[in-house]
Amino acid sequence: MRQFRFRPWYGGLVVLLAAAMAAVVFVGGDEPPHRPAPVPAPEPEPPSRGPLTMVSIGDSSVSGEGTGIYTPETNGRAGDWCHRSPKAMVHQTSVPGIEQTVNLACSGASTQQVRLGKHTRYGEGSQAAQLRELAKTNEIKIVTVAIGANDDPRFSDRLSECVRAYWGGPPCTQRLTRHWDATIDRMVPKVVAALADIRTVLTETGYQRDDYQLIVQSYPSPVSPHIPEYLRSLNGCPFRTSDLAWIHSTAVARLSQGLHEAANRAGARFLDLSRAGYGHEACTGGRDAGSEWFTRLTVRWDYLDKVARASHAAQESFHLNAAGHAQIGRCITEFVASTRDAAACLEGTDGHLHPTVLP
Numbered sequence: 001m002r003q004f005r006f007r008p009w010y011g012g013l014v015v016l017l018a019a020a021m022a023a024v025v026f027v028g029g030d031e032p033p034h035r036p037a038p039v040p041a042p043e044p045e046p047p048s049r050g051p052l053t054m055v056s057i058g059d060s061s062v063s064g065e066g067t068g069i070y071t072p073e074t075n076g077r078a079g080d081w082c083h084r085s086p087k088a089m090v091h092q093t094s095v096p097g098i099e100q101t102v103n104l105a106c107s108g109a110s111t112q113q114v115r116l117g118k119h120t121r122y123g124e125g126s127q128a129a130q131l132r133e134l135a136k137t138n139e140i141k142i143v144t145v146a147i148g149a150n151d152d153p154r155f156s157d158r159l160s161e162c163v164r165a166y167w168g169g170p171p172c173t174q175r176l177t178r179h180w181d182a183t184i185d186r187m188v189p190k191v192v193a194a195l196a197d198i199r200t201v202l203t204e205t206g207y208q209r210d211d212y213q214l215i216v217q218s219y220p221s222p223v224s225p226h227i228p229e230y231l232r233s234l235n236g237c238p239f240r241t242s243d244l245a246w247i248h249s250t251a252v253a254r255l256s257q258g259l260h261e262a263a264n265r266a267g268a269r270f271l272d273l274s275r276a277g278y279g280h281e282a283c284t285g286g287r288d289a290g291s292e293w294f295t296r297l298t299v300r301w302d303y304l305d306k307v308a309r310a311s312h313a314a315q316e317s318f319h320l321n322a323a324g325h326a327q328i329g330r331c332i333t334e335f336v337a338s339t340r341d342a343a344a345c346l347e348g349t350d351g352h353l354h355p356t357v358l359p
Contacts, residue, residue, distance in 0.1 A: 051099035053138040056090035057114055057127050057198065058146035060107035060156075061219055064088030066295045066319025074106075080122045081312055082106035087322045090144065092329025095336050100138060104130050107315065110150040111194040116201070128194070132201035140202060142336060144215045145268075147194055148259055152187040155219070155255070159318055162247065163297075166238040173246040180251060184258035191216075191259060195266035209267070213336060216263035216270050218256035220277035220328075221248045222294040222318040227283040236296040237283040248281070260342065271335050272344035276328065276353055282318055293324030327353045 056062045064070065064085020074082040082105070085091075090101045104127045112119040114127045124130075134140065149155040162172035195214065202212065223237055225244040231237055237244075256274035263270035280293040289296065298316045303309035320328065331345035331353040343355035 049135070049139040050137045051139065052097055052141050053100045053102055053134070054090060054093060054095060054098045054142040054144070055102045055131060055134065055140060056088065056105050056144050056146075057131065058105045058144075059109040059150050060105075060319055061149070062089060062144065062146045062217075063103065063105035063107045063109075064325065065107045066298075066316050067322045067325060068316065069322075074122075076309055076312065078123065079308075080124065081108075081315065082122050082124060083315070085322075085325075087325055089320075089325040089329040089332065092326045093333045093336075094329075095142065095333055098141065102134060102138070104134075105146070108150060108156075109147065111147050111190040114145075114147050114194040114197070116197045126197075128197040128201050131198060132205060135202055135205040135207065140207065140212050142213045142215065143198060143202075144217060144332060145195065145198065146217045146219065148187050148191045148262070149219055149255065151190050152183045153251075153255060155251075158251070159222075159247070162240070162243045163238050165243060166232075166240055171240050172243050176251070177246065180254055184254055188258050188262045188265075191262035192265045195262065195268055199266070214266070214268040215332070215335070216259055216266070216268045217328075217332070218259045218271070218273045219252060220273040220275075220294075220320070220324075221252040222277065222282055222320075224248045224278075224281040224284055227281075228286050231283040231286070231296075234297060238297065263342075269335075269340075270342040271332065271355065272342070272358060273328065274344075276331070276345040276347075277320075277324065279347065280324070293320060293327060295319050295321050331355055 060083065063083050064087055065083045067085040067087040069087060070083045070085050074080050074084045084103045084105065088103050090103050093101060106113060106121045106124055106127070109121050109127070113121040116126050116128050119126065131143070158172065158176060165172040195216065198214065223239060223244050225241050225248060227237055232239060232241070252274045256272050260270050260272065277293050280291060282292055282294040282296045285291040295316050295318060298314060300313045303313040328345065335343055335355040338355060340355070340357065342358050344358050345353040346356045348354045
């Protein structure tokens, strides 16, 4: 029998055949060529909640008190004297992208009427609760808040005290100056709590903090010691000069400091209005009130013979007028577009208010 003799080149052929078979087993001759995995499509943007909206919350300084024109339902109807005006500052803004402006403020409101709860003002419930309902149908982008002056400071009442002091007795500031700092300190945590409730309702309706801007604004001084003597009377501004000086330079500035502190605690932006009205306060224009941004002593004489309206006859006194609301609205518009956490509205060389870096 012929024996098979191993030759060296047989070994190489066997190795090549084995390698080829292994390639068929592990790679698979019928597999398509390798392709990169498809890139997943980006997740769609969440649907819009509704029109992009800017909202104002607070008291008479933002409701539109002083403009002289108010929505019928807030001009005494069914006892509602919130005095919301179509000329209020929120409606005088022009922020790019904002499609709707809504005014929830009410004249005379304190932090209690802003907070969640059962407190009412002129029959209206919580402004924070009203914001919650609005946030379900509108996309809230900006909330401006002016609140606190009707809490411990009771600023409108203090002005009334100073008017009464004009007719006799000691200056109103003789008593007020002793406790003003403590008064502001008591106000601050109440404002912080109101701001927290505003954030709460937005969180409950699905908003993140980055979804909207929360802006706290302070109050401008409506009066000044720099007025003609003949207007320090019932013709315009019945105040003692010393009381005017304290209100203008001390009371309003300290109130603004307290609100700045509240804004910082709440993580909100802050717009200082304490000097916004300088040179345009009530009665500073003399015989021509056209340059003034605030109302003088204003009495609706036709209200005095109507029981339901008589107590509101002087409600518009010493508030921003339509021109003042327009100027603040202009400044808010510019502030919203800026990146500053805080600024002050000051008059520029063009005669208009602009946000300026705080000193």
